[in-house]
Amino acid sequence: MRIHCPYCGERPAEEFTFQGDADVRRPQGNEPSQMDEWFDYVYLRENPRGRMKEYWHHSGGCRSWLIVERDTDSHEVFGVTAARERKLSPQRKRAS
Amino acid sequence: MTYSVFSLLKNAVTGHKNWAPAWRDPAPKPAYDVIIVGGGGHGLATAYYLAKVHGITNVAVLEKSWLGSGNIGRNTTIIRSNYLFPGNNPFYEWSMKLWEGLEQDFNFNAMVSQRGVLNLYHSDAQRDAYARRGNAMHMHGVDAELLDEQGVRDMYPFFNFDDARFPIRGGLLQRRGGTVRHDAVAWGYARGADSRGVDVIQNCEVTGIRIEKGVVKGVETNRGYIACNKLGLAAAGNSSEVAKMAGLKLPIESHVLQAFVSEAIKPFIDGVVTYGAGHFYVSQSDKGGLVFGGDIDGYNSYARRGNLPTVEHVIEAGVSMIPAISRVRVLRSWGGIMDMSMDGSPIIDKTDVKGLYLNAGWCYGGFKATPASGWCFAHTIAKDEAHKLSAAYRLDRFKRGFAIDEKGMGAQPNLH
Numbered sequence: 001m002r003i004h005c006p007y008c009g010e011r012p013a014e015e016f017t018f019q020g021d022a023d024v025r026r027p028q029g030n031e032p033s034q035m036d037e038w039f040d041y042v043y044l045r046e047n048p049r050g051r052m053k054e055y056w057h058h059s060g061g062c063r064s065w066l067i068v069e070r071d072t073d074s075h076e077v078f079g080v081t082a083a084r085e086r087k088l089s090p091q092r093k094r095a096s
Numbered sequence: 097m098t099y100s101v102f103s104l105l106k107n108a109v110t111g112h113k114n115w116a117p118a119w120r121d122p123a124p125k126p127a128y129d130v131i132i133v134g135g136g137g138h139g140l141a142t143a144y145y146l147a148k149v150h151g152i153t154n155v156a157v158l159e160k161s162w163l164g165s166g167n168i169g170r171n172t173t174i175i176r177s178n179y180l181f182p183g184n185n186p187f188y189e190w191s192m193k194l195w196e197g198l199e200q201d202f203n204f205n206a207m208v209s210q211r212g213v214l215n216l217y218h219s220d221a222q223r224d225a226y227a228r229r230g231n232a233m234h235m236h237g238v239d240a241e242l243l244d245e246q247g248v249r250d251m252y253p254f255f256n257f258d259d260a261r262f263p264i265r266g267g268l269l270q271r272r273g274g275t276v277r278h279d280a281v282a283w284g285y286a287r288g289a290d291s292r293g294v295d296v297i298q299n300c301e302v303t304g305i306r307i308e309k310g311v312v313k314g315v316e317t318n319r320g321y322i323a324c325n326k327l328g329l330a331a332a333g334n335s336s337e338v339a340k341m342a343g344l345k346l347p348i349e350s351h352v353l354q355a356f357v358s359e360a361i362k363p364f365i366d367g368v369v370t371y372g373a374g375h376f377y378v379s380q381s382d383k384g385g386l387v388f389g390g391d392i393d394g395y396n397s398y399a400r401r402g403n404l405p406t407v408e409h410v411i412e413a414g415v416s417m418i419p420a421i422s423r424v425r426v427l428r429s430w431g432g433i434m435d436m437s438m439d440g441s442p443i444i445d446k447t448d449v450k451g452l453y454l455n456a457g458w459c460y461g462g463f464k465a466t467p468a469s470g471w472c473f474a475h476t477i478a479k480d481e482a483h484k485l486s487a488a489y490r491l492d493r494f495k496r497g498f499a500i501d502e503k504g505m506g507a508q509p510n511l512h
Contacts, residue, residue, distance in 0.1 A: 014405035018395040043347040047336035
């Protein structure tokens with residue numbers, strides 16, 4: 001599996017560290033009434049078979065956080081963007 | 097038919113032409129009392145104990161592929177009960193006790209071999225952690241021995257004891273641990289369930305779960321709709337996908353774990369050994385191949401095959417532990433999909449949907465748990481309540497703050 005880092009070019013996957021689902025959203029506040037949101041954020045995962053957006057860290061390279069869109073069934077990588085360039089909607093809905 | 101030395105002799109003199117199939121190949125009936133989704137070890141064991149212990153025989157096990165095509169035939173066949181936490185240890189020890197009587201119980205040779213499981217340590221801190229674990233095991237009535245370096249040298253003199261970075265200082269040994277022929281576990285449970293009236297239905301993929309007013313009614317399959325009163329999910333790596341059909345989102349990620357077998361060599365390692373420095377575990381099969389594995393690849397996957405960096409890492413760890421195997425050739429490698437839970441511990445529980453039960457989250461420790469998992473899941477389905485041995489494995493434990501995190505890694509499934 002090779003990942004095309006926007007800064008370093010195509011690099012082998014062992015240079016990267018996997019963090020997980022990039023579509024989970026950290027709740028904005030920490031009120032007791034938001035318990036369910038936090039539970040969802042920390043513990044529950046869509047875990048799709050097929051396309052998935054994931055955070056990968058180029059820990060053995062430029063140390064940038066990346067969003068990799070990948071197929072969990074075939075390991076095909078569709079696209080890589082820098083996580084810092086991601087535009088989050090004000091409502092912090094799930095990214096499309 | 098009961099298998100015995102007499103049945104073997106009788107069939108030997110008739111040229112082995114008259115053996116009956118070990119289980120039927122039934123077509124699905126329109127309705128069952130209980131349907132189990134997943135014809136792997138846990139699903140088949142559940143059906144077996146539902147029939148044998150609870151007398152519930154109007155049961156179907158639905159398997160989308162052939163019987164035992166998933167993780168029951170993809171693991172490294174290790175059994176052990178060397179767990180630390182109270183929620184885990186009695187459960188896995190019951191599993192070990194069931195292993196010890198399993199072949200007589202289901203009349204099938206599963207080649208249960210209590211050859212011992214040895215976990216090596218390399219430092220004072222690791223020794224202390226293993227001493228603590230061994231003491232916890234003793235307090236639960238489980239056997240454990242802490243070996244010093246000489247104790248390990250007596251068993252395996254060819255290990256790399258004097259490595260500068262990871263010297264081997266000793267190990268924690270559970271002599272009752274060992275290996276089991278994994279395919280025979282699936283076959284033995286299937287045969288035992290089938291002979292008690294359970295329908296084991298292969299090539300029957302569940303494509304939907306019908307729920308009306310919060311109550312399970314049945315499943316849609318590629319062989320038509322099948323009604324049921326109770327539905328148990330035991331789909332391992334596919335748990336999230338199956339649970340989605342019932343509207344559930346699980347605390348699980350699916351990851352690929354690779355395993356390997358070498359060419360056959362003469363008798364070399366007579367037990368199961370794990371390396372504390374890297375994650376590496378090895379035993380030798382009766383055919384002579386070294387069966388070994390390491391960590392999961394570390395990224396979400398449903399692919400049943402991994403990538404080469406993990407292959408390289410596992411083999412480096414193996415050669416670091418046993419330099420003598422450096423020229424042994426790898427014969428095969430394969431992958432299985434692990435249902436990695438958020439705390440590294442499994443889930444056996446009811447769900448919010450009436451009549452829907454969940455058995456999932458086995459990470460890469462599901463094989464050793466097969467008998468107890470079936471035992472407790474059958475109890476949960478039959479009695480509609482948790483078994484006392486699996487009482488800690490509730491689905492809502494994450495929300496309540498009762499995670500069982502043996503490894504202390506937090507909610508990061510690829511680190512468990």
